[in-house]
Amino acid sequence: MTFLIRTLFITKEVPYPPIGGVSLRTWQNINIMMKFGPIGVFSVSNWSPQNTSLPGVALWKHTNVASQRSNWEKLENRLWWLQSRRHPDANWAYAKTAAEELDAILTKFQPNLVIFEEVWLYPYLNVVKRHQCQIIFDNHNVEASVWQQRHNSIPDFKSQLQAKIQLNHLFSIESDFASQASQVWVCSEDDSSLIKQYYKQVAPTQVIPNGINVAHYNSVYSRECLPATGLENTRHNILFLGQLSYSPNTVAAELLIYQIYPRLRKLYPDSRLLLVGRNPTSSMQVAAQRESGIIVTGSIPDVRPYLAAASVMVVPLLQGGGTRLKILEAFAAGCPVVSTTKGVEGIKARDGEHLLIRNEVEELVEGVNQLWLDSSLGNKLANSAYELVQAEYSWEAVNRKIELAVHQLIPELALSE
Structure with a gap:
């Protein structure tokens, strides 16, 4: 008997139509996981899309977090530097009402597997952990490394200090995410080595290349x-x-x-x-x-x-x-x-x-x-x-790598020949 996997993707921005590297990778993963069972998508952004459905997706809930934040949340976001696991880019994708909507989706959809696309969705991790499901952290980049590259030549002291604080918070977020997930996906062997170099405790890591149709x-x-x-x-x-x-x-x-x-x-x-x-x-x-x-x-x-x-x-x-x-x-x-x-x-x-x-x-x-x-x-x-x-790097080539990675988490999955 074929074991069906119900997969919920949590995404920053709408994954379709794919208009950049993040959405191309996310749409790749969604299409490949469709072969194993129903797909749900919970997406968040600071805008509302015109389209009302995603091709082949059984359940889609989009939340415009900008329109849902209370004044208190807006104040909390401005004071992000007081809490070690808060970051402006993660705050951008989060609202408490969105977290409540996610909790309701998890209860309704009952996924076997939840895939977080990018580290910036970290604030929703505790919501997902209240449910019985495996968690994949798909880390599109080792973001702390990218942050260092982007901010290593800032000229003025104030900006340097702010970038340093943000980097320390990002280290904390990425480290905690990588250790609490059931599995971490990275784009290349280079990133696999890098994330293990940066963080002492990392969940089993799988190289899932960026691919295209x-x-x-x-x-x-x-x-x-x-x-x-x-x-x-x-x-x-x-x-x-x-x-x-x-x-x-x-x-x-x-x-x-x-x-x-x-x-x-x-x-x-x-x-x-x-x-x-x-x-x-x-x-x-x-x-x-x-x-x-x-x-x-x-x-x-x-x-x-x-x-x-x-x-x-x-x-x-x-x-x-x-x-x-x-x-x-x-x-x-x-x-x-x-x-x-x-x-x-x-x-x-x-x-x-x-x-x-x-x-x-x-x-x-x-x-x-x-x-x-x-x-x-x-x-x-x-x-x-x-x-x-x-x-x-075709979807067909990446499909086999994803299939093997998911099989390690859910052994009941019947591997294709």
Whole structure:
């Protein structure tokens, strides 16, 4: 007899349609767990979505926590620094009324398994622990490490002090979450080693890679997908994807705007820089107004026309964690990639075989120039990268890893052949 697993996902933001790395990973996990039984989703954010259902999801409850916070809660949030396991980013996703709604959902849905997507949902852990279920903490990044990378060069003392206090609280939250969960999921072997290095007590850890639905990008790979309007001349279009307000992406995008793209524009006057993703900063928008070759899209419903328009994706990341879904999307779409070592961290891709790895500005520029001068090199990298993403990072490949991880928690689950 097949054992059905009832899984409840707790998510920050709405997981569908996936519009960034967090929601892409969450939607991957939801789709894979659908194969084992009914799925429930409890999502929280500071806004209310227009859609009222999620494809294939049996139960969905969304809560706009901003509209539910009492004045007392707002005061408590401002005094977060007085309690070691409170943090502004975790407070953003929490309201006491939302916790009560979650408790009611748990009673109604009675899940065997609850999966928390990201550390910022930690305030709901005690609610879930009152119910009989296994708990997975899906840690998209080792957030304390990312926080250190982002705040290690703050100039003024006041900001340094605030960042230090927030880091100490984040250490406490991430450590407690990792020890209290039944299982911890991380994106790569690098993150698996890192979380064990940071914290003495960690629940059994499983590497569940970021993956993508490779078939979703087939129309781009086969060149059937039309480029976005106005970008039909695709020879010298540079693409960067991501939530542009996320600090590591902001730093990378500014490096492209102010250092990499101007050098390439001198070599290729028809070149364009496509910054595709939600929440662009004001400086990005100003740059786009000043320079016609810089295109900032804001939020878009479908990234594929922009992948179709790109002749290269450049990922000049200097900080961050997890693994970069933007690179996997490029691999699935047949778009050649030039990246820093940090950008490709956690992905089993090799320099010169699947992409070009370059770390200095001039090296990144030369890498793009090399691809634009030698189309056969771009085709070779793209074909090898496509084989890699199919073998290691497709939903089919990730499915087996999730199945084995869940079987350790719920042995009754019948493993597929």
